[in-house]
Amino acid sequence: xxxxxxxxxxxxxxxxxxxxxxxxxxxxxxxxxxxxxxxxxxxxxxxxxxxxxxxxxxxxxxxxxxxxxxxxxxxxxxxxxxxxxxxxxxxxxxxxxxxxxxxxxxxxxxxxxxxxxxxxxxxxxxxxxxxxxxxxxxxxxxxxxxxxxxxxxxxxxxxxxxxxxxxxxxxxxxxxxxxxxxxxxxxxxxxxxxxxxxxxxxxxxxxxxxxxxxxxxxxxxxxxxxxxxxxxxxxxxxxxxxxxxxxxxxxxxxxxxxxxxxxxxxxxxxxxxxxxxxxxxxxxxxxxxxxxxxxxxxxxxxxxxxxxxxxxxxxxxxxxxxxxxxxxxxxxxxxxxxxxxxxxxxxxxxxxxxxxxxxxxxxxxxxxxxxxxxxxxxxxxxxxxxxxxxxxxxxxxxxxxxxxxxxxxxxxxxxxxxxxxxxxxxxxxxx
Numbered sequence: 281x282x283x284x285x286x287x288x289x290x291x292x293x294x295x296x297x298x299x300x301x302x303x304x305x306x307x308x309x310x311x312x313x314x315x316x317x318x319x320x321x322x323x324x325x326x327x328x329x330x331x332x333x334x335x336x337x338x339x340x341x342x343x344x345x346x347x348x349x350x351x352x353x354x355x356x357x358x359x360x361x362x363x364x365x366x367x368x369x370x371x372x373x374x375x376x377x378x379x380x381x382x383x384x385x386x387x388x389x390x391x392x393x394x395x396x397x398x399x400x401x402x403x404x405x406x407x408x409x410x411x412x413x414x415x416x417x418x419x420x421x422x423x424x425x426x427x428x429x430x431x432x433x434x435x436x437x438x439x440x441x442x443x444x445x446x447x448x449x450x451x452x453x454x455x456x457x458x459x460x461x462x463x464x465x466x467x468x469x470x471x472x473x474x475x476x477x478x479x480x481x482x483x484x485x486x487x488x489x490x491x492x493x494x495x496x497x498x499x500x501x502x503x504x505x506x507x508x509x510x511x512x513x514x515x516x517x518x519x520x521x522x523x524x525x526x527x528x529x530x531x532x533x534x535x536x537x538x539x540x541x542x543x544x545x546x547x548x549x550x551x552x553x554x555x556x557x558x559x560x561x562x563x564x565x566x567x568x569x570x571x572x573x574x575x576x577x578x579x580x581x582x583x584x585x586x587x588x589x590x591x592x593x594x595x596x597x598x599x600x601x602x603x604x605x606x607x608x609x610x611x612x613x614x615x616x617x618x619x620x621x622x623x624x625x626x627x628x629x630x631x632x633x634x635x636x637x638x639x640x641x642x643x644x645x646x647x648x649x650x651x652x653x654x655x656x657x658x659x660x661x662x663x664x665x666x667x668x669x670x671x672x673x674x675x676x677x678x679x680x681x682x683x684x685x686x687x688x689x690x691x692x693x694x695x696x697x698x699x700x701x702x703x704x705x706x707x708x709x710x711x
Contacts, residue, residue, distance in 0.1 A: 281549075281561065281585045295588065298548070299602035300655030302512055304498045312498040316473045323479035330470040336443045339465070344481050346447060346463040351456060354449035362417075362450055366457050369421050369644050370428075376646030377429035377665035386674070391688075392681035399669040401427075404434035404483070406475035406507075408490030409455070411440035411467055414540075415448035422648040423490045423663065424458030430668040435460045436485055438475060440467025468492075469499035476507035489663060491516075491650050493544065510667055511660035514653040515544035518638055519605035519627075521596045521620075524553040526611040527634060531556070532563030534609050536571065537639055539580040546653075547585040548603060550596040557589055597623040604657030607631065607638045626657045683709050 284294040304312075318326040324341035331339045386396030407423040410416055420437070427435045437460040441447050447465050455463055464482060466474065472492075478484035484507065488500060491513035500509045518538040520531055531549070538547050551557055564581065568574045590596050593612055597620055600608060604626035611634055612620055621632060628651030631638055642649040648663035677685070686709050693702030 281564075281581055281587050283557070283587045283589070285589045286591060291588075294586065295599060295602070298586070298599055300604070302497075302514070302652075302654035302656035304494065304501070308494050308498050309502075312469045312495055312502055315469045315495075316477075316499065316502060319470050319473035319479065320477050323474075324481050327466050327470055327474055327479060330468060331441075331466060334468055335440055337441055337445050339445065341481055343445065344464050344466060346452065346465055350447070351452055351463075354452035355456070358449050358453045363453060363457075365643075366417070366421065366454050369418065370425050370457055372644060372646035373421060373425040373648075374429045377426055381430060381665040382669055382671070391684035392678060393685065394674075394676040394678075394681075396674045398672050398674060399666070400672070401430045401432045402486045402668055402670055403432075404436065404485045405432050405668065406436045406438060406472075406485040406488045406490075407460070408467075408471065408475075408488065408492055408496060409437060409439040409451060410490075410492050410496070411442075411448075415451050417448075417450045417454045418643045418649060419491065420451055420454035420460075421458050422642075422650050424455060424460055426648060426663060426665050427489070427668050428459030430665050432459070432668055434462070434485075436475065436482070437463045438466055438471035439463070440471075441465035467496075469495040472496055472499035472503060476503040487668075489650065489667070491653075497654075510650065510663050511652050512654065512656040513606075513650050513662075515546070516541040516607075517546035517548075517605055517653055518607040518609065519548040519550065519600060519603060520609040520611070521550045521593070521600055522553070522556060522609075522611040523551065523593055523613060524556060525613050525634075526551070526553075526556055528556055528559035528563045529567070530634065530637075531560045531609075531611070532567055534638060535560070535564060535581065535585065536567055536577055537637075538607075539577040539584075540573070543580055543583065545580065545584060547581065548605065549585065549587040550590060550599050551588075552590055552593055552596065554589055557587060593620055594623065600624050601626045604628075604652070604655050606651045606653045606657065607641070609636070609638060628652050628657045628662050679709070 284291045328339045331337050382399040384398045389395050405427050409419045424435050437455045474482045475485050475488050487508040489510040494514055497512050497514045522531055535547055568577050606628045608627035608630045610630055610632045651662035652660040686705055689705045690702040693699055
């Protein structure tokens with residue numbers, strides 16, 4: 281863990297470095313651009329070639345889609361308690377979606393025009409579920425589950441397979457429960473290109489959702505315009521902001537949980553208490569020794585964890601806003617919790633209070649765990665139900681509303697030199 285105290289010469293530079301921007305490196309941009317070009321030019325054949333190159337699996341175009349037999353096999357082998365956990369999570373996602381979904385409305389403006397909006401689900405969306413070190417069952421729910429709750433009729437899932445060509449059975453069960461209508465065993469930037477551009481086997485979608493590594497995120501960025509995207513959710517990250525009231529064992533457990541995401545993840549701990557910082561270090565050593573991947577976790581903590589000892593919680597909140605963490609665990613004196621929450625503007629999700637943990641948010645609570653990373657939280661919010669809805673505005677004018685609107689419309693038409701615009705309304709008032 282890299283520890284920075286206000287008395288350290290490098291403290292100011294370390295704090296400044298926390299103000300991140302989600303800008304890709306040149307080599308990532310070039311690699312992804314080449315992948316997109318290959319998929320655009322060669323379709324299924326490019327997907328199979330990249331599967332062999334990156335996932336060490338030999339696939340033909342006929343193998344890309346997960347079959348009904350494989351889905352049935354997954355249902356047969358996944359334990360009942362896993363299915364029950366999936367169902368519990370989806371129930372909370374549905375509840376949360378109902379609260380945040382947009383609903384049709386109409387009203388009357390000052391000139392008597394009826395104005396309003398209508399919201400309908402996208403017809404076809406793509407969701408990306410990363411593979412890698414762990415089967416991300418919850419990500420299938422935190423993307424597809426929202427599409428299902430909103431009523432999207434076609435939900436196309438992309439997730440990489442292993443060298444044996446198989447997709448984790450629990451992921452397949454979760455995708456089925458989340459309403460996936462097509463599942464393909466392809467990952468990486470190439471799968472994003474397939475969703476956006478289409479191939480011989482895969483029809484293009486209208487919008488893409490889901491997290492991924494830096495290549496997946498860059499593919500989404502480059503393909504905006506060909507397709508809509510949700511946000512830029514890359515490798516996972518957590519920041520803990522805590523004062524003297526925090527339980528060091530709980531803080532250590534949160535940092536260790538984040539370290540399980542691997543070497544690309546980012547961890548930050550900001551505190552006003554030197555005693556808490558010392559106690560958290562001790563707890564990390566004790567707890568890590570009891571976990572199955574102790575050496576791996578310790579290495580991630582050593583390489584990717586930045587700790588800041590600051591004078592005030594307000595100063596800590598300013599660091600939070602500069603960093604824009606994907607997840608923020610906030611444990612401060614209850615008397616200042618609400619003012620501190622009001623000061624924080626850029627966190628993707630906030631877990632407030634001693635007993636609130638990122639793990640519950642990731643798996644069960646209801647809000648999506650697909651959140652902005654890499655500093656993109658300054659511009660993006662996490663996945664929510666209304667992102668799966670297409671918005672259309674509606675204007676309906678009566679003769680009286682047309683007459684009342686005419687003077688202002690004629691003025692705009694004259695100022696902008698667009699007399700046909702004014703005529704299109706004026707002619708209606710003369711009939």
